[in-house]
Amino acid sequence: MHRRILAGDRLIAAFLTGCALFNYPLLSLFDRPSEIFGIPLIYAYIFAAWALVIALMAWAVERHFK
Amino acid sequence: MLEAPVLIAASLFYLGLLFAVAWWGDKRADQGRSLIASPTIYALSMAVYCTTWTFYGSVGRAAVSGIGFLPVYLGPTLVMALGWIVLLKMIRIVKANRITSIADFISSRYGKSHGLGGLVTIIAVVGIIPYISLQLKAVSNTVSLLLSYPEIVMPHRSATMSVGADISFYIALILAAFTIVFGTRHLDATERHEGMVAAIALESVVKLVAFLAVGVFVTWGVFDGFADIFDRVAAHPELHTLMTAIPSGQGYTGWFSLVLLSGLAILFLPRQFQVAVVENVNEAHLKRAAWLFPLYLLLINIFVLPIALGGLLHFSGQGVDADTFVLTFPMSQRQEGLTLLVFIGGLSAATGMVIVETIALSTMVCNDLVMPMLLRHNRAALAESKDLSGLLLGIRRGAIVVILLLGYLYFRLAGEAYALVAIGLISFSAVAQFAPALIGGMYWRGGTRGGALAGLSAGFVVWGYTLLLPSFAKSGWLPGDFLAQGFFGVELLRPQQLFGLTGIDEISHCLFWSFFANIGAYVGVSLLRPPMVAEATQATLFVDALSETGQGGAVLWRGRAQVSDLQELVGRFLGPNRAQTAFAAFARRHGRDGDSTPEADAKLVQFAESLLAGAIGSASARVMVASVAKEEPLSIEEVMHILDEASQLRTYSRELERKSRELTAATLELRAANERLQELDRVKDDIMSSVTHELRTPLTSIRAFSELLRDDPKMHLPDRERFLGLIVSEAERLSRLINQTLDLAKIESGRADWNGCELDLKEVIEQSIAATSQLVREKEAHIEVDLPDNLPLILADRDRLIQVMLNLLSNAVKFLTPGSGRIRVSLSHREDGLEVSVADNGPGIRLQDQELVFEKFRQVGDTMTAKPSGTGLGLPISRRIVEHFGGQLWVESVPGEGATFRFFLPFAPEQSPGGAPQVA
Numbered sequence: 011m012h013r014r015i016l017a018g019d020r021l022i023a024a025f026l027t028g029c030a031l032f033n034y035p036l037l038s039l040f041d042r043p044s045e046i047f048g049i050p051l052i053y054a055y056i057f058a059a060w061a062l063v064i065a066l067m068a069w070a071v072e073r074h075f076k
Numbered sequence: 077m078l079e080a081p082v083l084i085a086a087s088l089f090y091l092g093l094l095f096a097v098a099w100w101g102d103k104r105a106d107q108g109r110s111l112i113a114s115p116t117i118y119a120l121s122m123a124v125y126c127t128t129w130t131f132y133g134s135v136g137r138a139a140v141s142g143i144g145f146l147p148v149y150l151g152p153t154l155v156m157a158l159g160w161i162v163l164l165k166m167i168r169i170v171k172a173n174r175i176t177s178i179a180d181f182i183s184s185r186y187g188k189s190h191g192l193g194g195l196v197t198i199i200a201v202v203g204i205i206p207y208i209s210l211q212l213k214a215v216s217n218t219v220s221l222l223l224s225y226p227e228i229v230m231p232h233r234s235a236t237m238s239v240g241a242d243i244s245f246y247i248a249l250i251l252a253a254f255t256i257v258f259g260t261r262h263l264d265a266t267e268r269h270e271g272m273v274a275a276i277a278l279e280s281v282v283k284l285v286a287f288l289a290v291g292v293f294v295t296w297g298v299f300d301g302f303a304d305i306f307d308r309v310a311a312h313p314e315l316h317t318l319m320t321a322i323p324s325g326q327g328y329t330g331w332f333s334l335v336l337l338s339g340l341a342i343l344f345l346p347r348q349f350q351v352a353v354v355e356n357v358n359e360a361h362l363k364r365a366a367w368l369f370p371l372y373l374l375l376i377n378i379f380v381l382p383i384a385l386g387g388l389l390h391f392s393g394q395g396v397d398a399d400t401f402v403l404t405f406p407m408s409q410r411q412e413g414l415t416l417l418v419f420i421g422g423l424s425a426a427t428g429m430v431i432v433e434t435i436a437l438s439t440m441v442c443n444d445l446v447m448p449m450l451l452r453h454n455r456a457a458l459a460e461s462k463d464l465s466g467l468l469l470g471i472r473r474g475a476i477v478v479i480l481l482l483g484y485l486y487f488r489l490a491g492e493a494y495a496l497v498a499i500g501l502i503s504f505s506a507v508a509q510f511a512p513a514l515i516g517g518m519y520w521r522g523g524t525r526g527g528a529l530a531g532l533s534a535g536f537v538v539w540g541y542t543l544l545l546p547s548f549a550k551s552g553w554l555p556g557d558f559l560a561q562g563f564f565g566v567e568l569l570r571p572q573q574l575f576g577l578t579g580i581d582e583i584s585h586c587l588f589w590s591f592f593a594n595i596g597a598y599v600g601v602s603l604l605r606p607p608m609v610a611e612a613t614q615a616t617l618f619v620d621a622l623s624e625t626g627q628g629g630a631v632l633w634r635g636r637a638q639v640s641d642l643q644e645l646v647g648r649f650l651g652p653n654r655a656q657t658a659f660a661a662f663a664r665r666h667g668r669d670g671d672s673t674p675e676a677d678a679k680l681v682q683f684a685e686s687l688l689a690g691a692i693g694s695a696s697a698r699v700m701v702a703s704v705a706k707e708e709p710l711s712i713e714e715v716m717h718i719l720d721e722a723s724q725l726r727t728y729s730r731e732l733e734r735k736s737r738e739l740t741a742a743t744l745e746l747r748a749a750n751e752r753l754q755e756l757d758r759v760k761d762d763i764m765s766s767v768t769h770e771l772r773t774p775l776t777s778i779r780a781f782s783e784l785l786r787d788d789p790k791m792h793l794p795d796r797e798r799f800l801g802l803i804v805s806e807a808e809r810l811s812r813l814i815n816q817t818l819d820l821a822k823i824e825s826g827r828a829d830w831n832g833c834e835l836d837l838k839e840v841i842e843q844s845i846a847a848t849s850q851l852v853r854e855k856e857a858h859i860e861v862d863l864p865d866n867l868p869l870i871l872a873d874r875d876r877l878i879q880v881m882l883n884l885l886s887n888a889v890k891f892l893t894p895g896s897g898r899i900r901v902s903l904s905h906r907e908d909g910l911e912v913s914v915a916d917n918g919p920g921i922r923l924q925d926q927e928l929v930f931e932k933f934r935q936v937g938d939t940m941t942a943k944p945s946g947t948g949l950g951l952p953i954s955r956r957i958v959e960h961f962g963g964q965l966w967v968e969s970v971p972g973e974g975a976t977f978r979f980f981l982p983f984a985p986e987q988s989p990g991g992a993p994q995v996a
Contacts, residue, residue: 018160018161021161021366022157024157025158028154028157029154032154034328034331045306048302048306049303053143056146057374060150061374064370064374067367068371
């Protein structure tokens with residue numbers, strides 16, 4: 011029971027993290043004409059943040075609902 | 077190889093394959109071996125979200141607004157994180173109430189209202205039509221493009237083109253036919269569509285593979301990796317804005333609107349509701365889908381920007397529409413196989429969407445629009461017909477054709493003025509209007525039917541005015557000055573600057589005003605009056621769906637009805653045979669087999685209503701059941717009372733279950749403890765009887781010698797000394813016996829003290845040999861040792877091990893022939909422990925006695941003649957000590973040649989029968 015509650019809370023945390031990462035103003039910090047490994051910064055940032063949120067969700071779900 | 081016949085053959089083959097998968101899925105479902113009972117399939121079926129909008133449109137969007145194509149995938153990702161909360165609740169509600177569509181859901185929540193279900197259906201149909209036209213546009217564009225292969229000619233349409241000459245008209249018809257065959261083949265109006273879900277999951281795989289294939293081809297086949305594409309773009313200043321900024325026309329407000337809108341769409345699009353909620357097999361699948369589906373979205377988007385930028389570089393100045401880059405890129409490179417794969421991928425994206433969406437919409441149209449009208453105006457005609465299931469299917473099929481033709485009509489009217497994504501966003505904004513009534517309904521008891529009607533209507537009207545009508549105006553079907561000067565020339569009413577609101581994009585503009593009107597009306601009207609009985613009842617059922625004390629099982633009906641009437645009623649919609657089976661199963665489940673009471677109880681009435689609800693929607697089911705039963709209305713207090721009672725009953729029974737579980741566990745523990753006690757008791761008794769017997773022997777000797785001494789005062793001194801010596805040695809034996817008995821009892825009951833430490837076995841053995849050297853000398857025996865150096869340390873109790881060694885050594889000495897005895901002590905290293913052996917050249921032990929020596933008070937040998945010289949407890953104690961440290965003690969012997977006692981101690985002691993080794 012406690013694990014389920016913990017997992018649920020972690021998913022909500024992943025949701026809030028995503029809300030913050032995917033929107034203004036954090037988004038605007040990466041809205042600059044520079045590149046990282048030859049890839050535009052904003053493009054790299056969004057995909058990295060996206061993958062991070064998915065990883066968080068997978069971690070919360072796969073580890074703690076078992 | 078891309079001529080028309082090849083294309084047609086490939087398409088038909090692919091559609092046939094889908095059909096076969098669906099057929100197989102249905103067959104497996106009938107056999108009870110569901111093909112789709114897997115979280116992965118569930119997640120893939122959710123990917124029906126990715127339509128041609130994603131497959132072709134994203135690249136088009138990216139070519140105009142850079143990363144502006146992404147927010148519609150971030151929204152669903154975020155909502156899936158909340159899926160375990162929101163979607164789970166929706167699934168529970170849908171399963172408990174046999175809800176078949178989103179219109180049914182909202183209508184059921186607000187007191188099974190016909191009006192509300194109809195309104196939701198109209199909004200959904202009108203709202204989704206642009207989305208369906210998007211699929212038609214994409215497919216007909218790709219077909220036209222391919223027909224002119226190897227040239228790349230942008231499809232051109234004129235408004236005057238006749239319908240008969242229009243390829244997209246035929247595509248609409250083919251899709252309609254395919255959907256009808258797919259979704260409304262046979263009479264399972266009440267069941268879920270397992271075969272369809274299996275086919276959709278396959279389509280999701282196909283479109284992902286196709287898109288990734290183009291992405292890889294463009295990125296590494298045509299260009300030299302991501303960095304190469306971005307490097308080349310650097311030389312084109314006009315493309316820089318695509319890579320650096322949130323597009324200026326959209327801004328962060330527009331970005332946020334799209335995230336929000338798409339997050340709502342993933343819940344409220346009729347097809348998403350269908351696959352994620354209605355078709356859900358097992359709610360546990362939500363867990364994995366929560367991250368698998370977002371991962372799918374991420375994968376299908378990785379190559380969008382490279383393809384868009386690559387296309388802009390490659391087709392620069394050739395007038396190729398960016399919405400077609402995914403197809404025209406492989407075409408321009410003469411990659412025929414890849415081109416065909418892309419075409420099939422696009423077809424997957426389109427058919428998947430059209431099939432699920434139109435099936436969901438047709439169910440809504442049938443249950444929430446047409447059936448209520450028939451019930452109102454043609455009740456008599458319906459009552460005459462014995463079997464209406466054919467009518468139900470007919471209505472659904474008709475609805476599918478009409479919806480696709482409306483999609484075609486919209487495409488003809490407005491499709492040319494917009495890119496794919498812009499069309500899709502119009503639909504997203506429409507279904508977002510369901511959010512206040514639906515989410516409010518799941519979490520707020522106060523929402524009423526009036527509030528929901530007002531909110532939905534207001535939101536829908538504002539959406540139509542600010543987004544749908546402008547789309548007509550932009551394509552020339554409405555006067556253009558409507559946009560510029562507003563309704564009747566009133567500037568404040570300009571549809572895309574309503575009341576003078578400017579500075580945000582049209583989607584954010586529509587979203588703000590429509591939500592303002594929608595939420596305002598919903599909350600405002602709901603607060604005007606308290607909920608009525610039906611509304612309050614449903615509100616409780618919906619809002620408390622997840623609570624531990626859910627209301628399932630509450631019977632909220634009072635009245636009189638006949639079983640035969642109910643069965644006939646259900647039979648008219650489901651077919652008489654299925655009704656018969658369902659009623660019989662219900663009777664069996666409730667132990668009323670053979671009970672032929674004509675009167676139906678409330679449970680059966682509710683069961684019949686839920687069966688009907690699956691076929692014709694909850695509102696119509698309510699009306700139909702009311703038509704064959706005499707009902708007495710319940711007051712709101714009664715309803716609340718019943719619900720409370722049911723929930724209390726649940727709490728009690730849960731409590732009872734928990735208590736009884738605890739009780740069972742306690743009983744088992746008690747029984748085990750009792751058995752242990754009895755066992756200990758038995759051991760104690762055994763020892764007691766043996767001990768008393770063994771104690772008697774030395775006591776008898778002591779007494780006999782003492783009496784001799786007392787009775788004969790003139791006894792000679794040497795005799796006297798001999799007798800006294802015997803008395804002393806017997807007394808010693810007696811105290812040894814008592815000590816060892818106590819020792820053994822302690823070990824066996826697990827109360828012995830063990831002091832574990834790492835010790836050098838060699839040193840222990842040497843110490844023991846030194847301690848017994850006097851004994852050995854007395855027997856004039858010879859002792860040999862073989863103790864290698866530098867053996868690993870072992871974890872054991874030093875004193876106890878010395879006790880074991882002393883025992884074995886003194887035992888060996890005891891049986892030696894004086895003068896010629898030899899003892900050999902050796903220590904050797906085994907794979908996982910050390911082994912010690914003590915060998916003598918005494919008489920040996922017979923095979924049948926080799927286990928007996930380890931029994932308590934058992935001294936082998938001729939007990940009649942030889943006076944016992946030990947206690948009979950040394951070996952049993954030694955064996956228990958060795959076993960305590962996870963080892964073994966045994967004897968090997970050939971009679972006449974001596975005996976060898978060996979024991980083995982492991983390096984890592986495991987749990988031994990006497991309890992875990994205690995390391996103090």
